[in-house]
Amino acid sequence: MFVIVVGGGKTGSQLCTLLRNEGHSVKVIENRHTVLERLKQELPSEVIVAGDGSSPSILEAAGIEKADVLAAVTGEDEANLVVTTLARFEYKVPRIIARVNNPKNAWLFDKNMGVDVALSQPDILAKLIIEEMSLGDMMTLLKLRRGEYSVVEEKVHPNSIAAGKAIRDITLPSDCVLVAIIREGKLIVPRGDTVINKVDEIIALVHVNQLSNLAGLLSSGKSEQEV
Secondary structure, three states: OEEEEEOOOHHHHHHHHHHHHOOOEEEEEEOOHHHHHHHHHHOOHHHEEEOOOOOHHHHHHHOHHHOOEEEEOOOOHHHHHHHHHHHHHHOOOOEEEEEEOOHHHHHHOOHHHOOOEEEEHHHHHHHHHHHHHHOOOOEEEEEEOOOOEEEEEEEOOOOOOOOOOEHHHOOOOOOEEEEEEEEOOEEEOOOOOOEOOOOOEEEEEEEHHHHHHHHHHHOOOOOHHHO
């Protein structure tokens, strides 16, 4: 996959490194002299394109006409929107991802501006902090659909509602699926008649709004009627 990253700051350079490590072809566009000097220490010279990422000539020099994905991750929302609009409507890039610096501007980053996925770092970080504050021992393994769903893991508390019951006899939260049970180091595929044991490790796919309900079911101190 060929990816163009517009913005060589900390986010852009880290993205390029991760993509290259996974075997993807990458170009990063940056126009700030000090940032370019740092990029030259971190990335091969052929990856770096010096110039303004909102300039059609610079985008073409980076090979935008062959790009599979463009990620606009500069520190300015206005610049990111100009880049996404050009990439989608002028160069027909199939997949476009944009960084949102100010959460108040998030409403602008939509299909009308050529954006497929908009990521707001302050918003994501704030939600993660709140989630970690409220979930106790539950661990988030993976985020899906822009954080709307999570794959989580939690050990069943000995005094939990779920301990000792078959899955079919437990009222799971809505928008929640048990994916796997890890018991004494072995993976168990959950079925309706599978009994959940104390200290089983439960892996579940759950909507963000139901995380606390699932945590209450697997931990102690919450009645099943409250779930």
